[in-house]
Amino acid sequence: MPDLHQLASSAESGGGASTPEQIAEEESVDLEQVETARQWLGDHDPAQRIAGAQQLAAYPTPEAGRYLLVALRQDRVGEVRAAAAESLGYFDQPALPVYDALITALRDPEEAVRFNAFSALQTLMDKLVDQPRLLARLQAKLKQTLKSKKLPADSRVAVDSYLQDQSP
Structure with missing residues (x-):
């Protein structure tokens, strides 16, 4: 079994586990990146807000999720809402409001938002094989949404097809 000196040398050379200091620094950088993206989401330029939404996909934290939910629900530009919906699809275990917001976004006036919301929702639901109750709840909400x-025709077709594929 290696001693602490060997582990430290291995970590410094990139061949081992991260030290507590390295982990703390990575967390600090993550927080800074999330904060930068949050600021971008508040910019007057839609391209900057899109970049902020896209950046948050790389940092799927609860805080990032809250910022994306605000963008998905409230941004006046469809491309920003679409980017927010897409980014939410990268979260491993999002909070329940994420699922609800994506289902609501299936009725968005912009086709790109609806498409990205459905794609993200499908990706997230496909990860729920070990959470049958939540999956059943979401499928019931989708049935109700139908x-x-x-509900626009494109969303109706996508949801109906997805639910039929999920039927035993």
Whole structure:
């Protein structure tokens, strides 16, 4: 078994586990990147807001998720909402409001937002094989959404097809 000196040498050479200091520094950098992306989401330039949403995909933290939810729900530019929806698809275990917001986004007036929301939702739901209750709840919400007259045809077809594929 290697001693601490060997482990430290291995870590310094890039061949071992991270030290507590390295982990703390990585977490600090992550926080800085999330904060930078949050600032970009508040910029007047839609291209900068899109970049902020895309950057948050690389840092799928609860805080990043909250920022993306605000962008998905409230940004006036469809491309920004679409980028936020897409980025949410990179989260491993998002909070329940993420699923709800993506389902709601299936009724967005912009096709790109609806497409990205459905794609993200499908990706996230495909990861729920070990959470059958949550998966069943979300599938029930999608079935209920199909009944809405406000659901655009493209979303209706995508959701219906997905649910049929999931049926035993």
